Amino acid sequence: MHAKPFGLVFFPAFDWAISPTHPEREERLLYTRDQIVEEGLLDIPGIREYKPRLATVKDVERVHIGVPDIDSLITDAHLVSAGGAIAAAEAVVRREVDSAFALVRPPGHHAMRVVHGTRGFCTINIEAVMVAYLRRHHGIGKVAIVDTDVHHGDGTQDIFYHDPDTLFISFHQDGRTLYPGSGFTDEAGSPQALGTTINLPLPPGTTDEGLHYVLDNLILPVLDDFKPDIIINSAGQDNHYSDPLANMAITAQGYARLAEKLQADIAVLEGGYSIEAALPYVNTGIILAMAGLDYSKVIEPDIDRAPRGESEAAKAYVRQLVDKQYDLWRSRDRLSKEAIAKSGDFWQRRRGIYYDDSGINEHQTEKLRLCPDCRGYLTIASESEGNYLANKSAYIVVVPLHSCQKCRQDGRDAVLAAKKQGKYGYYFIQDQEKDLLENI
Amino acid sequence: MLLGIDVGGTFTDAVIIEEGRLLAQAKAPTLHHDLLDGVLAAMDQVLAGIDASRLARVALSTTIVTNALVEGKTERVGLLLLPGPGMDISALVPEKPYILSGYIDHRGRETAKPVGDEVARACLELNGTAVFAVAGKFAVRNPSHEKSVADWVRQQARPDFLTTGAAVSGELNFLRRANSAYFNSAVWRHFGRFAAAVRQAMIKRGINAPLYVLKADGGTMPLAAAESMPVEAVFTGPAASVLGVMSLAAPTGETVSLDIGGTTTDIALWRDGVPLVAGRGAKIAGYPTAVRSFWLQSVGVGGDSLVRREAGKLVVGPMRLGPAMAVGGPSPTVADAMIVAGLASFGDAVLAAQAMRQIADGDETPAQVAKNVLAVAADKIFAAIVQMIAERVAEPVYRVEDVVHGRPPNPGSVIGVGGAAAGLAPLVAERLGVSCIVPPEAAVANAIGAAVARPTLEVTLRVDTDQGYYTIAEMGLRESLPQKRFGLNDARELAGRHLAQRAAQAGISVTAVETVFAEEFNMVRGFTTTGKIITCRLQIKPGVFSATGSEGGV
Numbered sequence: 001m002h003a004k005p006f007g008l009v010f011f012p013a014f015d016w017a018i019s020p021t022h023p024e025r026e027e028r029l030l031y032t033r034d035q036i037v038e039e040g041l042l043d044i045p046g047i048r049e050y051k052p053r054l055a056t057v058k059d060v061e062r063v064h065i066g067v068p069d070i071d072s073l074i075t076d077a078h079l080v081s082a083g084g085a086i087a088a089a090e091a092v093v094r095r096e097v098d099s100a101f102a103l104v105r106p107p108g109h110h111a112m113r114v115v116h117g118t119r120g121f122c123t124i125n126i127e128a129v130m131v132a133y134l135r136r137h138h139g140i141g142k143v144a145i146v147d148t149d150v151h152h153g154d155g156t157q158d159i160f161y162h163d164p165d166t167l168f169i170s171f172h173q174d175g176r177t178l179y180p181g182s183g184f185t186d187e188a189g190s191p192q193a194l195g196t197t198i199n200l201p202l203p204p205g206t207t208d209e210g211l212h213y214v215l216d217n218l219i220l221p222v223l224d225d226f227k228p229d230i231i232i233n234s235a236g237q238d239n240h241y242s243d244p245l246a247n248m249a250i251t252a253q254g255y256a257r258l259a260e261k262l263q264a265d266i267a268v269l270e271g272g273y274s275i276e277a278a279l280p281y282v283n284t285g286i287i288l289a290m291a292g293l294d295y296s297k298v299i300e301p302d303i304d305r306a307p308r309g310e311s312e313a314a315k316a317y318v319r320q321l322v323d324k325q326y327d328l329w330r331s332r333d334r335l336s337k338e339a340i341a342k343s344g345d346f347w348q349r350r351r352g353i354y355y356d357d358s359g360i361n362e363h364q365t366e367k368l369r370l371c372p373d374c375r376g377y378l379t380i381a382s383e384s385e386g387n388y389l390a391n392k393s394a395y396i397v398v399v400p401l402h403s404c405q406k407c408r409q410d411g412r413d414a415v416l417a418a419k420k421q422g423k424y425g426y427y428f429i430q431d432q433e434k435d436l437l438e439n440i
Numbered sequence: 441m442l443l444g445i446d447v448g449g450t451f452t453d454a455v456i457i458e459e460g461r462l463l464a465q466a467k468a469p470t471l472h473h474d475l476l477d478g479v480l481a482a483m484d485q486v487l488a489g490i491d492a493s494r495l496a497r498v499a500l501s502t503t504i505v506t507n508a509l510v511e512g513k514t515e516r517v518g519l520l521l522l523p524g525p526g527m528d529i530s531a532l533v534p535e536k537p538y539i540l541s542g543y544i545d546h547r548g549r550e551t552a553k554p555v556g557d558e559v560a561r562a563c564l565e566l567n568g569t570a571v572f573a574v575a576g577k578f579a580v581r582n583p584s585h586e587k588s589v590a591d592w593v594r595q596q597a598r599p600d601f602l603t604t605g606a607a608v609s610g611e612l613n614f615l616r617r618a619n620s621a622y623f624n625s626a627v628w629r630h631f632g633r634f635a636a637a638v639r640q641a642m643i644k645r646g647i648n649a650p651l652y653v654l655k656a657d658g659g660t661m662p663l664a665a666a667e668s669m670p671v672e673a674v675f676t677g678p679a680a681s682v683l684g685v686m687s688l689a690a691p692t693g694e695t696v697s698l699d700i701g702g703t704t705t706d707i708a709l710w711r712d713g714v715p716l717v718a719g720r721g722a723k724i725a726g727y728p729t730a731v732r733s734f735w736l737q738s739v740g741v742g743g744d745s746l747v748r749r750e751a752g753k754l755v756v757g758p759m760r761l762g763p764a765m766a767v768g769g770p771s772p773t774v775a776d777a778m779i780v781a782g783l784a785s786f787g788d789a790v791l792a793a794q795a796m797r798q799i800a801d802g803d804e805t806p807a808q809v810a811k812n813v814l815a816v817a818a819d820k821i822f823a824a825i826v827q828m829i830a831e832r833v834a835e836p837v838y839r840v841e842d843v844v845h846g847r848p849p850n851p852g853s854v855i856g857v858g859g860a861a862a863g864l865a866p867l868v869a870e871r872l873g874v875s876c877i878v879p880p881e882a883a884v885a886n887a888i889g890a891a892v893a894r895p896t897l898e899v900t901l902r903v904d905t906d907q908g909y910y911t912i913a914e915m916g917l918r919e920s921l922p923q924k925r926f927g928l929n930d931a932r933e934l935a936g937r938h939l940a941q942r943a944a945q946a947g948i949s950v951t952a953v954e955t956v957f958a959e960e961f962n963m964v965r966g967f968t969t970t971g972k973i974i975t976c977r978l979q980i981k982p983g984v985f986s987a988t989g990s991e992g993g994v
Contacts, residue, residue: 001531014959015839021964030961030973033838034546038578039527040615043720043728051836054843077840244966280546284526299525301543301551 003046004292007091007100009084010036011052016077016106018357023245023273024106024121032103035280036287047291050091052084052104055133059086060124061437062132063159065428066115067382067394069439070124073115078124081106085130085268092230092265093138099290101235101267102126103283109147109234109270110180112158116384116392117358120151120180127234127268128159131166134230135401136435141165144228146219146262147172148255149236149270150246152183156234157197162368162378163400164193167226169219171200171211173239173246178204179356185325190347190368191339192375195332198222198325203314204247208254210310210318211239215261218322222329223262233264237272237282241306245273249307252278256285256295264290277302340370360386369411374404377411381424394426395419401432408433415440441494442985443486443649444891445479446501446680450702453887454482456490460986464490465884472511475504476637484645492647501654501680501890504634505627505673509725514626518566520593521618522554522576522585529615534622534727538562540589547904548581548911548918556592563596571628572597573621575605577614580913581902587916601628608671609721609730610900610913610977616721616730623724624671631670635663650947652895656722656733658683658715658982659896665946671731675722677886678706678736681857682715683893684885687984689855689877696825696851698868699885700860702744703760705821707737707828709849717956719835739824741817743775743784743860749799756817765795772799774817778863780810818867825851825872853877857885881988888988895948898956898979901935906963906971912938928960931974939978952981 012029019025036042042049057071060082066073084104091100108127110120117123127145134140145160147153147170160166175181189197200214223231237243239250259267267290272279281300288295300306310318328335339347346367353362362384369376377400383393395418397411412429419427419440427440442457452470456463466485470478479500508514519535524543530536540562542554566572572593579586586604593602603624605617642651652660654676666673681699685691685708695710708715718735721728740758747756748771756774764775766787772795778784779792796806796813804812833848856865856878869876881888903910905926911918915938923930936953943950957977963970 010836010838011843012838013840014961015841020962021967021969025962025964027961027963027973031546034578034612035526037612038546038614040529040532040613040728041527043613043615044527044532049836051834052843075840076844080840080843083843276547281525288527294528297523297525297528301525301545 001044001293003044004099005097006047006291007050007088007097008042008047008287009050009052009088009100009102009104011080011084011104013077013080013105016075018118018121028105028273028275029103029279031276032279032283035284039284041284041287044291044293048097050087050100052080053087055079055083055086055129059129059133061430062136062432062435063128064111064113064115064124065394065396065430065437067384067392068426070115073117074123077106081108082124082126082129085126086133088268089130089134089266093134093140099265101287101290103269105269107270109149109153109156109236110151111155112353113398114362114364114380114382114394114396116362117355117360117386119353119355119357121271121357122155125155125159127156127232130266130268131232140229142226142228143167143230143232144223144226145169145232145234146264147234147236147270148239148258149234150238150243150248151179151236151271152199153234153270154180154182157187161197162190162193162375164196167196167222167228169198169200169222171202171214173204173248174201178246185321188328191336191343192370194336194339195329198329200321200325202248203317205249205307205310205314206318207249207307207310208251208257210314211250211254212257213318214322215258218326220261221326225329230266231262231264233259233262233267234270235267235286236270237279238274240272240274240278240282242274242277242302243272251303251306252281252285252298252300255282256289256298259286259289343370345370358386360384369407371404371407374402374407375400377403377407379414392426393424394428395424396428396430398430399432403433441496442891443483443495443498444887444889445482445499446677446886446890447475447479447503448677448886452478452482453884454486455884455887455891456486457888457891457988460988462881462884462888462988465887472507475502475507476634476641479638480641492645495647495649497652498642498647498649499652499654499660499890499893500638501676501886502673503677504631505670506675508627508630513630515571515629516569517622517625518562518569518572518593518597518599519618519622520559520562520572520574520589522589523614524552524577526577529618532615533618534725542576542585544576544578544582544585546578546581547907548578550582550585554585554588559589559592560596563593566597569597570600571625572599572602573618573625574602575614575618575621579604579606579617580610580612580900581911582918583911583913583916584918601625606913607916608669610898611730613730616728619724619727620671620721620730623729624669627670631673632667635667639663654680654890654893655896656731657717657896658734658893659980660893661895662947671729674724674731675733679734680886680889680893681706682708682734683889683982683984685855685857687888687892687986687988688857688879688881688885690987691853691855694849694851695853695855696872697855697857698821698861698865700856700858700864701742702859703740703742703757704738705741707739707821707824708734709828709832709851711849716832737824737828739821741774741820741864743773743778743863745774745817747772747774747777747799747813749801752801754799754812754816756813756820764792766792772796774813774860774863777810777813778860780806781814781863783863814863814867818864818871821864821868822871825868857882859883892984892986892988894951894980894983894985896980896982897939897943897946897948898977899935899939899942900975900977901931901938903931903974904971910934915942926972926974928958928974928976931976932978935976935978939980943980948980950980952983953978954981
């Protein structure tokens with residue numbers, strides 16, 4: 001028996017918790033560790049375990065703007081977790097392995113570009129930090145991220161919302177019934193990236209059958225079409241029927257078959273809080289599937305508890321959803337042009353962002369320059385209010401990769417003008433081309 | 441007075457140690473078809489003129505298990521597995537297994553019962569098989585299924601011998617325990633015959649001293665214990681030499697030890713005076729097992745390594761064509777270079793110089809060639825040490841603290857043993873920029889190690905206060921917890937009591953005990969702490985009875 005060359009970065013952070021009884025605590029991957037070690041998965045020829053590296057603050061600031069700074073908002077655990085994702089990705093891009101799984105915590109997919117605190121158990125977006133690292137150090141261009149966590153990957157969506165080179169697909173339990181309450185079909189990307197954000201809100205109770213219908217009829221064809229250099233799976237495991245924080249009905253077999261079909265280059269763990277009944281089996285299934293091995297015997301001992309079958313109404317809803325989103329995908333070029341024409345020189349949105357773990361409310365106004373020659377530049381005015389913290393505000397300019405001379409200059413002028421007005425506490429310019437975050 | 445015997449690939453060495461002093465040493469050729477012959481020849485030589493009744497212990501490091509595997513002297517094992525849900529390991533074990541129903545989950549809870557009829561059917565099909573191995577997933581958390589199946593097999597098949605997986609190791613890794621249990625049963629009969637012959641030979645010589653066998657982890661076990669756990673006696677040669685280093689040089693800080701023999705150099709890294717243990721068990725016949733061992737790296741450089749020029753460049757090893765030219769060998773070797781460099785004094789110096797001339801570049805003198813040869817050889821060992829340090833640094837860790845504050849190995853000295861140590865170890869030390877020790881008894885470090893190695897024994901305690909029970913896999917125990925409030929310190933104490941009990945059963949005295957693994961987790965269900973999961977593994981520390989040196993107890 002020989003696996004396809006496969007790398008595993010296992011980092012359970014056995015000495016780190018958000019708080020002692022928080023779902024994101026030391027115990028979370030204990031039983032997963034037990035199962036992986038007991039199975040002997042790391043003794044299979046072809047499977048190689050990697051140690052996470054310690055990501056640097058610079059790696060993090062390639063994506064995030066922390067207010068007042070990222071350093072004071074994170075712990076070493078976040079740097080190890082992001083470093084774990086980077087280690088997995090490097091093993092793949094260096095062709096030491098065909099694919100890799102960063103089975104690490106803490107998770108990251110709810111962390112947005114601007115960070116005031118922790119939301120949905122996430123402080124920094126470890127996949128986004130990894131993608132930025134790959135683009136900077138390994139010349140990776142087009143990236144697809146498929147988020148299979150039960151919660152909408154709103155952080156990842158936020159970071160890549162204006163980037164047509166990153167396809168973000170998230171299926172999740174409908175936001176009307178679950179945190180973070182977003183991820184609806186009309187969130188499809190800003191005008192120049194319209195269509196490269198695809199949200200698939202699924203009804204509570206969706207089973208393997210419904211999930212695989214979406215996968216076969218939408219996700220896989222869209223991936224084929226997009227032709228990414230690399231496919232990343234944000235591999236949350238809380239769609240499992242036993243998860244205490246959600247209401248879906250996916251099994252370990254359903255997850256393993258998904259991993260087999262998706263053929264992700266890199267998977268990164270996100271949520272999943274059924275730490276005894278689901279995670280040991282789901283992770284074993286994903287590892288075997290990614291390593292090209294037989295996973296047919298990975299079945300939860302309490303599989304009889306898994307709900308079976310979906311209502312006809314639910315099936316019809318999912319079919320409609322897939323049709324609608326596939327239509328949108330196929331007409332994205334036309335829709336993008338229309339949206340750009342409608343917006344004029346700038347596209348703008350206002351949002352409230354809630355940090356549930358930190359008790360912070362952020363109000364954000366994003367303004368994106370729609371430049372005919374480049375990706376434009378982005379300004380973000382961000383104000384936050386929290387219970388125990390002094391209110392914080394920042395004005396941020398982001399100049400993306402491959403920006404034109406004019407946009408670079410206009411972006412810099414914008415932050416200097418704001419600073420002159422002096423309405424905000426902090427001023428930043430993130431120059432992705434120069435790989436620099438400046439505190440003005 | 442201690443007698444130590446190490447069966448090596450070419451020679452069997454024997455030593456007698458008295459009060460920390462090397463009293464006598466002897467050497468006899470190893471005969472692979474009859475290991476006992478070499479053992480007895482070396483023993484008789486070393487005991488010449490010595491009153492054998494004064495021996496307090498005889499300890500043997502032998503390749504008998506390895507030989508049994510290489511020479512196919514194993515027997516068919518009925519392998520019964522209870523894998524439950526998970527990976528199909530049928531293709532990863534040495535024999536086609538019988539897969540049985542029944543499952544114990546990660547918490548040691550029964551989620552499916554084993555089925556007696558399946559065992560009966562397997563026994564029927566295995567008619568004629570005399571030895572069995574039974575292994576269940578998570579049996580270390582609850583050995584009851586392995587026990588039931590073992591009982592059924594005993595009733596049905598009346599086997600001569602049976603091994604259960606949890607008895608061979610208390611550590612997680614079902615695949616490795618299954619393989620260990622298989623090999624333990626496969627070599628049981630062959631080892632038993634050898635043990636009986638050794639016993640008989642001792643009686644014939646009037647030796648009443650207790651007999652011990654060295655284990656791969658550097659400890660010893662009474663011969664009687666080895667007869668039921670022969671798999672532990674695999675790969676003891678390198679362990680013997682590491683123990684020899686401990687006895688001869690008593691390293692304290694960070695060190696690298698080299699056992700430089702005829703064709704290979706075995707490298708071990710030491711921290712705080714203790715050799716590092718391999719993260720996972722040894723491989724036997726290519727199969728991963730749960731047999732614990734020191735972490736050693738072997739590189740193909742030794743005294744007899746062939747030296748030649750390839751594309752103008754000096755190349756050393758890994759092959760050996762014969763002994764040094766100085767003693768009549770066919771081609772230049774590292775030992776010839778050592779003789780010319782004045783680092784060894786055996787054989788014909790003229791022939792050694794001739795060997796160097798054969799591989800000279802232009803008008804290089806033999807002395808210059810010898811110096812270059814030794815530099816190339818030392819460089820190969822140095823590179824292997826650097827590689828080993830890199831591997832250690834890359835070893836996965838599971839705590840933030842260990843990633844952030846992990847410290848790479850930084851050996852402060854080199855200790856060389858083995859026949860070719862005097863010539864090469866100082867050069868390796870020079871490359872590392874550290875000091876070097878080559879004890880005068882370096883050539884018989886292996887047999888000394890066997891002579892003075894202390895017995896070791898371990899227990900793995902796992903506590904689940906939420907369910908109110910604990911297990912000790914190696915002892916097949918699953919008991920109720922004495923109290924609900926239970927911490928890591930209570931666990932250490934409880935494990936210590938069981939270790940003492942296990943040692944008493946095995947006839948081993950408890951000396952220094954160390955915790956080799958400990959972890960403690962709070963269990964939280966629905967935002968309340970419901971209990972603790974504690975694992976702690978204690979062992980009687982591997983070590984030596986006494987320091988050994990020619991000047992007496994150092």
